[in-house]
Amino acid sequence: MSNVRDIAEAIGSPVAFTAKVLQQLARKGLISSMKGAKGGFYIEAKTLRHLNLCTIVNAIDGNGITENCMLGLRECSEKNPCPVHHQYKHIKAGIIKMLNESMVNNLTIDVEKKLSVLKN
Amino acid sequence: MSNVRDIAEAIGSPVAFTAKVLQQLARKGLISSMKGAKGGFYIEAKTLRHLNLCTIVNAIDGNGITENCMLGLRECSEKNPCPVHHQYKHIKAGIIKMLNESMVNNLTIDVEKKLSVLKN
DNA sequence: TATATAAAGGACAAATTCATCCTATTTAAC
DNA sequence: GTTAAATAGGATGAATTTGTCCTTTATATA
Structure with missing residues (x-):
């Protein structure tokens, strides 16, 4: 507490x-x-x-990261792609994977060991 | 023109x-x-x-994408990493690679062929 | 040379994000 | 029960980003 x-x-x-x-x-x-x-x-x-960064990001900022077009188009999809849709989708997938795999209880370990920092 | x-x-x-x-x-x-x-x-x-998206992004927004820490720490490096530094650096490298490899003259081809769109 | 057209740039306005302040509510401990 | 400590939440303010407007400067063309 x-x-x-x-x-x-x-x-x-x-x-x-x-x-x-x-x-x-x-x-x-x-x-x-x-x-x-x-x-x-x-x-x-x-x-x-079970707490990972994806859940936290979604709670605070909504699902913009996973939904939004890199160029800001409202409608950007496989069927109606912006000029960088196909390149960016891999980046986006990587971000989501990373956020999903980042478990808060694991991240705390390095902080406790002072192998990573929360401020400077 | x-x-x-x-x-x-x-x-x-x-x-x-x-x-x-x-x-x-x-x-x-x-x-x-x-x-x-x-x-x-x-x-x-x-x-x-020679014009790629990386040059354009840098011109408009500065080099924040390539420099900034995901968690907003001013000092975040291999030596003094934030809790997601090692995970995020791969994402960041992917973004930079993607921006560098996205040549404007290539992107225009798909737009001309109407295979991608610039607005909606 | 006069006119119309277009970018350059400064000043301003709106919207959004970031951040603060204050009051109300809840709880522990004496 | 009273008091002190802590979160909840509304209202407000500051900073940044986004967007507008107007005047100046430059150029083509008649």
Whole structure:
């Protein structure tokens, strides 16, 4: 259980802004929260086990990454492609694969070992 | 030689905004312009032969795509990586490769054949 | 040379994203 | 029960991106 101030400090992000993001995640059920003294945010063990970056990105930004055309066309598909549709679809697939395979519980390991950082 | 109105129409973008983008490209030398009656924008044959999307993206948006950390850290490198640095670097390399290999003169071929579209 | 046409560029306006502030609500502990 | 600590959420403000408008400058052509 961590409070907003500690989380904001740990990631080098403004407290109020961090709070809004955490609220969004809590509303979507990706994290849990408790009000009041000794309250804060935490992740259910069961949730954490399946939590990947794709779920988080979708919760905050929607599915734009997986849906949007690189050139911004509203209708861009295999049938009606923009000039870079066929090239970009592989990039997009790679991003989705990467986000799906990035499990939060794994990412934390390197952070704990100080092999990766959350702010600078 | 095409004027701003025709270009804006062809890509479904506001005329004034399109003009600003074209001006930026002209200042960087990626396209050429001529003022006055019968004026407009065009690309030198020699420039076109080597013009790829990477050059254009860099001219308009800077080198953020190739430089920026996925998580927004200012300092994110092999030595000091964010939690997804090692996963994202492959995506990033793919994007750069794709942009570098996308030659404008090739992309126009499919557009001319109506195999791809610039607006909808 | 006069006129019409088109880009150049500065100033401004709108929309979106990013971020803050304040009040209400909930909870722990005394 | 009172108090202190913490999230929830609405309203607001700042910054950035996106887009517009208007005047100036340059060019072709009659």
